[in-house]
Amino acid sequence: QVQLVESGGGLAQAGGSLNLSCVVSEGIFSNYAMSWFRQAPGKEREVTAGINSTGSYTFYSRSVKGRFTISRDDAANTVYLEMNNLKPEDTALYYCAARKYSFQKAATEYGDWGQGTQVTVSS
Numbered sequence: 537q538v539q540l541v542e543s544g545g546g547l548a549q550a551g552g553s554l555n556l557s558c559v560v561s562e563g564i565f566s567n568y569a570m571s572w573f574r575q576a577p578g579k580e581r582e583v584t585a586g587i588n589s590t591g592s593y594t595f596y597s598r599s600v601k602g603r604f605t606i607s608r609d610d611a612a613n614t615v616y617l618e619m620n621n622l623k624p625e626d627t628a629l630y631y632c633a634a635r636k637y638s639f640q641k642a643a644t645e646y647g648d649w650g651q652g653t654q655v656t657v658s659s
């Protein structure tokens with residue numbers, strides 16, 4: 537079982553940027569597909585972006601495509617989410633999640649989660 541720790545959340549103005557990081561320990565990072573999910577109050581947890589274990593495939597939800605970029609650094613055991621042109625509707629608790637090898641959209645496919653980092657975007 538891997539341990540995941542997110543950082544980089546905070547307060548931003550609409551149109552601004554934030555960069556999230558998720559450091560993974562207690563596992564072979566290069567074996568894991570990594571994803572970022574988010575959950576706003578009163579809403580279900582939804583996938584935002586994902587990357588497979590080799591980095592050859594990335595996924596973005598329709599709401600963030602063109603604004604967010606996911607990347608991974610296997611040497612640093614870290615996955616990143618660069619968030620640009622932020623909107624108030626991006627406000628949520630952002631979670632990092634891991635599963636072996638291939639990306640999946642469903643949260644139920646992930647057994648390892650971080651504690652989350654809050655992102656708040658003001659208008």
